[in-house]
Amino acid sequence: MTVSPTKPINRSKIRPEIQTLQSDLVQWRRGFHQQPELAFREKLTSEFVIRQLQAWGIPHQTAIAETGVVAIIEGGTPGKVLAIRADMDALPVQEENNVPYRSQHDGIMHACGHDGHTAIALGTAYYLWQHRQEITGTVKIIFQPAEEGPGGAKPMIEAGVLKNPDVDAIIGLHLWNNLPLGTIGVKDGALMAAVELFQCQIQGKGGHGAMPHQTIDAVVLSAQIVNALQTIVARNIDPTDAAVVTVGELKAGSAMNVIADNAYLSGTVRYFNPALEGAIKKRVEAIIAGICESHGGSYDLKYWRMYPPVINDSRITDLVRSVANTVVETPTGVVPECQTMGSEDMAFFLEEVPGCYFFLGAANTELGLNYPHHHPRFDFDETALGMGVEMFARCVEQFS
The missing domain is CATH 3.30.70.360 (Alpha-Beta Plaits)
Incomplete structure (x- = not known):
């Protein structure tokens, strides 16, 4: 893997083609939010992802570790394989938000942002598929069940999700209400406990x-x-x-x-x-x-x-940090030493291949969108959705 700092990058926060996806990203996210599902029961979420991939003609694998889905996008030029991971499950929390897209499933809520992760991954798949001839290598987008427990990453790995083609590196993000909108939290080494x-x-x-x-x-x-x-x-x-x-x-x-x-x-x-x-x-x-x-x-x-702890690889972290510095335009910008005692089963992927998990700030205090994760009033600024797609797209473009 190399980082190409000399490659010209438009410092505009989100490119126009991704900006046009914003309304779809919001719609998808709110649809997932209204129909949250617990670990290994993400049937409705998985079916929606599959329908979209089928409609776009994107090759994919289904029913991996019960409800997992993997989209496979081959670029126009042969090269290495980069995986992007997003989790799909919700929590056993009764939602207290009074919003049109409020959870319709009693006692279950997307209180951690996984609905946003799934929407971002879906938007990334669409964008990359439209530009596949410009991509070097292959991108595998992993829609994973059961992050909140008992853990869907390990069963997906055991089912061969990192094989055929073999993944060289993996990245993922977590929308993060502990950081203001647009701020990127990224750290080499131990990020989560x-x-x-x-x-x-x-x-x-x-x-x-x-x-x-x-x-x-x-x-x-x-x-x-x-x-x-x-x-x-x-x-x-x-x-x-x-x-x-x-x-x-x-x-x-x-x-x-x-x-x-x-x-x-x-x-x-x-x-x-x-x-x-x-x-x-x-x-x-x-x-x-x-x-x-x-x-x-x-x-x-x-x-x-x-x-296990989430341990980021230094080279892939450098790539993510380099990309983040071209995307964020907030006063705080990149937070290089962001770390939390929270945990994530992304750790199992990172034990198998080098990669980087990072935080995308999604809090907006002025709009009251700053409740902590797992709170019954958790919600986030949906502007972060387009930024997530932009981050992933640029990481793909810079990975080689």
């Missing part, structure tokens, strides 16, 4: 609240465990590494004068450094086991890794 999850059942011995000497108090055990888990990052992780251990759920007890027989807690672990895989799990179990043993209680711990 690994995510690990745990559930733990604490078993004590219940009894009367006035007779604690006859019991093993599951509330006391769980309270000590929650406090002790916070020492993992403070005392077991190199201060130059970032990590998080969060207990998000704690349930115990049934009455004011009853000492709880058992307790349940669950939480998440996040980190950037791949070398920490397994290390935090070991400390979590050691702490829980030690505290339970010291009080005479027992435990049942379930701990699993969900996604």
Whole structure:
């Protein structure tokens, strides 16, 4: 892969042909928004994508990892293969926005921008197909199910989505309400964190609240465990590494004068450094086991890794940053060191081939379009849709 800084690029933010796609991008996005679907159930979304690809005559593969679709666009000149990835699934969130395109599926909402990702990928497919003779190499556009969990990237990889033709590099974007409209957040190395999850059942011995000497108090055990888990990052992780251990759920007890027989807690672990895989799990179990043993209680711990960290390749990141510098025209521009403890199964693609995942700012505070991701009032400035297509188109043009 090489970057061609001398290639003339129009510094206009969005080229006219992509500007003319804007109304379609908005229409597609709002259609997806009205009919959100959960992981591996993206049937309506997938069917719409397939109908559009068929109407345009774009070669494609379907039913990959249940609902996944891959469009394949061969350029006029042979060359390397660049993949573009977009996720399609929604969240189990009840929408609170009062907009014409409000979710029509009760309890399900596109609260993270995946409707926009799918629309951007679809617009990119259309634009590139119209200009395929000008493209060097091949572009594979991956419409992926189930990013929010349990994860659709790995099943797609196992189904051969990166093969035939073999992908040389991959890029993807996430609309991002933590950045103002048009700002590009891109970083070499770790961009997003690994995510690990745990559930733990604490078993004590219940009894009367006035007779604690006859019991093993599951509330006391769980309270000590929650406090002790916070020492993992403070005392077991190199201060130059970032990590998080969060207990998000704690349930115990049934009455004011009853000492709880058992307790349940669950939480998440996040980190950037791949070398920490397994290390935090070991400390979590050691702490829980030690505290339970010291009080005479027992435990049942379930701990699993969900996604690895999102690690961007330096060369492909340089390409994306170079392109971003020709597209953004906001005062803040490119944010080179954007990073979050959020996670993404784009990480599995990046473990297989070099690539870059980046953020496209979509927040507009003046319009009230700045609610955080996964919020029931999440929405974004749809101007970002055309910018996403522009970013992808220029990355394709500059990749070789």
